[in-house]
Amino acid sequence: MTLVRRKALEISGWVTWLASPGCKEWAQGLEREVAFIDSDWRALGWALGSMRVLLDRREAPLRSIFEVPAVAKKYFEKRRSQIALTYLMCSIYGIGLSLVVFTVLSIHRYPMDCLSTCLIVMASSPMFYRTWRYGRVVVVQPDNVIDCAVYLRSEMQRDIEFNCGWPTWASFALIWFSFALADLGAKGSNAAWVHDSRLSLPMLTPLINIHFHRQKLECRIDELTTLIATGIEGARL
């Protein structure tokens, strides 16, 4: 076996290993094809192309409506722990923000700094408020499988609205803009470290996360819609 072919097989093996549960079967299908490609370089190209599957993050498909309660339980457990983590992150961010506000307003007092800090506070406050409201909802899981599926779907839709809706994007855009302003202000300030624009880079992580989160939920909502329709039809018969 040539080195190129071995690399192609290694890459496809890695893709299968890293693929999300919902894409595992597809990744395996891609991996198997490598053995049937005559040209080594074409096999490598095929394996490299298969990495596209990694961008698709989805849960293992739901085969029956009776799997819904277990999926719902897992989803709500995950959501509860995510909310706890969000509270922690918000607290750290809030403390950091308070320090910046204190430094800018009480020590340096550059107009651009003050403006950008006010914008950051303005953009962050609704996020804190919404996170608090989102976390307050008590989750009650119905006993009937169809009701449970309907409830899970509505909660997932709410999750998308909350985490991936326009207010979230608007807040992120405003915070990003404020960081850019702060960076401009820092050029005349002697406290440049406070406004280092690299501080805003970690904000890209939640944005990427939001994208994958939405993708996963949308797939699940489509599956639930199909299962609910089938379940209701079955119950009628």
Next chain:
Amino acid sequence: MNLKMRRSPQTLLVLAEFLQAEREWRYGYDISRNTGLKSGTLYPILMRLAEHKLLETSWETAVEGRPPRHMYKLTNDGLRYARTQVAEVRVAAMGEPAFGGAGGL
């Protein structure tokens, strides 16, 4: 039939390829070779078709010394969808005048 499915030229190529042998199971690499689509373009299309229940997938029964392959075939809904989409594009192409027509003159 789900109308949320995006009709890209690549999707049409794949659908037309499936229509070449409507009832046969097809392998990913064969489709890729016949359509000229790379794996990174082809598989998201296949996944989307399967998600909309237009495509069914199956694993080949294992033959000694050869790993089983993943196979694909259009469902009945998929066949109807493919025929409609491919026919629509053919009709649209026939309606378009050759060399851009007189409209541009």
